[in-house]
Amino acid sequence: MTLVAEFIKGIYKENPVFRLALGLCPVLAVSTSISNAIGMGAATTFVLLSSNTIISLLILFFSKILSEEGQKSINKIRIPMFIVVIASFVTIVEMVMSAYFPALSESLGIFIPLIVVNCIILGRAEGFASKNSLVFSVMDALGMGIGFTLALIAIAAFRELLGSGQLLGVNLFGGDYKPVLLMILPPGAFLVIGLYLGILHWLDARKK
Amino acid sequence: MHNVIRLSIILAFITLIAAFVLAEIYNITKPRIEEQKLAKTQEALKYVLPDAQSLPPVKKKIPVKDGKGNTLYEREEIVYYKAYSDQQEQNLIGYAFKAYGTGYSSNIETMVGIDTIGRITHIRIISQKETPGLGALAENSEPFKGKKWSTQQFINKQIDDLKVDKDGGTIVSITGATITSRAITNSIKAKMQELTGELDIPIQETVEED
Amino acid sequence: MEYGIFQLVIMSIFINNFVLQRFLGLCPYMGVSKQLDSALGMGMAVTFVMTIASLVTWVLYTFFLAPTYQNIFYVIFNTPIENIPDLTFLRTIVFILVIASLVQFVEMFIQKISPTLYRALGIYLPLITTNCAILGVAVLNIDLFFKDGLPSENSFINTLVQAISAGAGFTLVLLLMAGIREKLELANVPKPFRGLPIAFIIAGLMSIAFLGFSGMNVE
Numbered sequence: 001m002t003l004v005a006e007f008i009k010g011i012y013k014e015n016p017v018f019r020l021a022l023g024l025c026p027v028l029a030v031s032t033s034i035s036n037a038i039g040m041g042a043a044t045t046f047v048l049l050s051s052n053t054i055i056s057l058l059i060l061f062f063s064k065i066l067s068e069e070g071q072k073s074i075n076k077i078r079i080p081m082f083i084v085v086i087a088s089f090v091t092i093v094e095m096v097m098s099a100y101f102p103a104l105s106e107s108l109g110i111f112i113p114l115i116v117v118n119c120i121i122l123g124r125a126e127g128f129a130s131k132n133s134l135v136f137s138v139m140d141a142l143g144m145g146i147g148f149t150l151a152l153i154a155i156a157a158f159r160e161l162l163g164s165g166q167l168l169g170v171n172l173f174g175g176d177y178k179p180v181l182l183m184i185l186p187p188g189a190f191l192v193i194g195l196y197l198g199i200l201h202w203l204d205a206r207k208k
Numbered sequence: 209m210h211n212v213i214r215l216s217i218i219l220a221f222i223t224l225i226a227a228f229v230l231a232e233i234y235n236i237t238k239p240r241i242e243e244q245k246l247a248k249t250q251e252a253l254k255y256v257l258p259d260a261q262s263l264p265p266v267k268k269k270i271p272v273k274d275g276k277g278n279t280l281y282e283r284e285e286i287v288y289y290k291a292y293s294d295q296q297e298q299n300l301i302g303y304a305f306k307a308y309g310t311g312y313s314s315n316i317e318t319m320v321g322i323d324t325i326g327r328i329t330h331i332r333i334i335s336q337k338e339t340p341g342l343g344a345l346a347e348n349s350e351p352f353k354g355k356k357w358s359t360q361q362f363i364n365k366q367i368d369d370l371k372v373d374k375d376g377g378t379i380v381s382i383t384g385a386t387i388t389s390r391a392i393t394n395s396i397k398a399k400m401q402e403l404t405g406e407l408d409i410p411i412q413e414t415v416e417e418d
Numbered sequence: 419m420e421y422g423i424f425q426l427v428i429m430s431i432f433i434n435n436f437v438l439q440r441f442l443g444l445c446p447y448m449g450v451s452k453q454l455d456s457a458l459g460m461g462m463a464v465t466f467v468m469t470i471a472s473l474v475t476w477v478l479y480t481f482f483l484a485p486t487y488q489n490i491f492y493v494i495f496n497t498p499i500e501n502i503p504d505l506t507f508l509r510t511i512v513f514i515l516v517i518a519s520l521v522q523f524v525e526m527f528i529q530k531i532s533p534t535l536y537r538a539l540g541i542y543l544p545l546i547t548t549n550c551a552i553l554g555v556a557v558l559n560i561d562l563f564f565k566d567g568l569p570s571e572n573s574f575i576n577t578l579v580q581a582i583s584a585g586a587g588f589t590l591v592l593l594l595m596a597g598i599r600e601k602l603e604l605a606n607v608p609k610p611f612r613g614l615p616i617a618f619i620i621a622g623l624m625s626i627a628f629l630g631f632s633g634m635n636v637e
Contacts, residue, residue: 029441074215084222116553187625312434314562
């Protein structure tokens with residue numbers, strides 16, 4: 001696949017949220033407002049990018065300095081290695097966010113450390129970065145990260161608009177709008193995603 | 209066996225490098241984080257008692273107990289702040305304290321200001337990690353669009369008034385966030401009761417005769 | 419902090435259900451809830467890992483990471499509290515490594531005890547490591563039961579109770595979902611909604627039902 005195709009696939013064809021059903025926990029929790037969505041998306045993309053890069057480099061390093069046999073045994077500890085790398089970057093995000101973006105850090109709450117168990121990150125590290133070149137891994141990470149962010153924004157836009165009458169904190173409907181509170185509460189999240197998924201499947205079926 | 213040892217060493221090495229990098233970044237960000245916390249407390253103090261020129265904290269050694277009630281150790285904590293309208297600390301205008309309560313999914317910290325007869329001047333929610341969106345609503349000092357909750361409800365309330373509507377009181381709770389509203393209200397009441405003996409003002413709850 | 423055991427149990431299972439209200443544990447929720455028996459197996463495995471992980475992480479945090487009075491530096495070397503290195507930033511790494519190791523053990527255990535369950539759970543067994551509910555509970559324990567870096571009253575018991583209840587709540591919801599989905603196989607669902615979309619809609623409806631618990635006053 002070309003570099004550009006690698007990048008684009010993360011956005012639509014293999015969108016991690018809508019197609020691969022990965023990373024659902026933060027999606028539902030954080031999509032109550034667009035600003036939260038952007039913040040979480042940026043943090044996750046940073047971790048994805050950094051860990052894909054380091055992991056791709058690590059695997060390259062080991063493949064160059066180790067024999068065939070050595071590589072087989074490294075294989076046994078690859079998951080814990082990936083976890084340490086990913087967890088480190090997540091910790092960096094945790095610290096930098098509480099220092100420089102305290103409001104966002106409070107809004108996102110426990111979902112910041114939970115980035116480490118976002119299946120997208122370990123999934124891409126294991127499934128892609130450990131098997132492909134550095135450049136491709138970077139493109140994949142960027143595509144997946146942006147796809148994730150866009151999915152988050154799509155859901156958040158819906159929920160924020162209906163649930164609080166605002167978009168990015170700007171009131172759109174005037175003083176008397178009675179917001180559909182359900183939208184920013186947990187059920188709203190499930191329902192919106194269910195709907196989006198249903199529509200997507202329907203669109204796919206029509207193409208055939 | 210030899211292999212396991214070699215692998216463990218490699219893993220430990222990588223972890224050590226990670227820990228080292230993190231420690232460095234920690235040292236860089238920690239002062240900033242501490243600053244932020246302090247700034248937040250100062251801002252909250254100013255918000256709840258805007259006329260205070262001097263706010264000396266009153267500290268006390270609080271015993272920390274284990275599950276069985278044995279005292280493990282004592283630590284010094286700020287119990288409340290005295291508020292004076294002048295730098296010379298001659299004119300006492302009230303007090304400020306932090307109330308802690310467990311809400312829906314986090315501990316909620318609220319800064320409360322009271323005047324010299326025990327009426328709340330204002331409250332400011334310092335930290336909470338409740339449901340995203342609803343937690344932010346809780347912090348609103350202005351009533352938002354048809355939702356009657358706002359922190360302004362607490363102004364001029366006395367300890368007897370501190371009950372949410374669902375418990376028969378006058379504080380309107382946030383729709384869909386009863387637990388959060390209740391936690392805030394009850395934590396303020398509990399702290400006020402705790403401080404009854406400490407402060408020289410009558411904020412004791414009147415016991416209802418049945 | 420003023421929570422009794424009973425209140426904590428009710429809160430973690432119903433009012434604050436980990437899946438339907440806190441959004442933790444969704445991947446296995448969507449993936450394994452198609453049949454009742456694998457749902458039960460998964461629920462129990464998750465509860466077990468949650469409980470042990472919560473206990474181990476509590477111990478590690480209190481004795482090694484946080485500058486508490488039980489920290490080994492204080493107990494063994496008597497370093498004054500202010501000088502004990504604050505290693506709480508290592509929390510994420512330590513916790514996730516603990517969980518990953520525990521899941522390995524559980525995997526081996528299930529493989530020996532019940533190969534059928536092992537096959538039924540398939541890829542979802544190692545995926546328990548990335549189950550946000552487990553790391554979520556561990557982190558939540560610290561957030562709720564520690565104040566200013568020191569354990570609050572009954573912190574250990576509360577942690578244990580919350581972990582078990584969280585697992586129970588997760589299992590409960592998983593079973594409910596599996597029951598519904600088994601029946602749904604026979605129903606006539608519109609084509610675009612078959613599979614994942616309808617599962618989400620059902621979860622949404624269940625979530626509304628559980629919202630009803632949030633008005634409960636457990637005092």
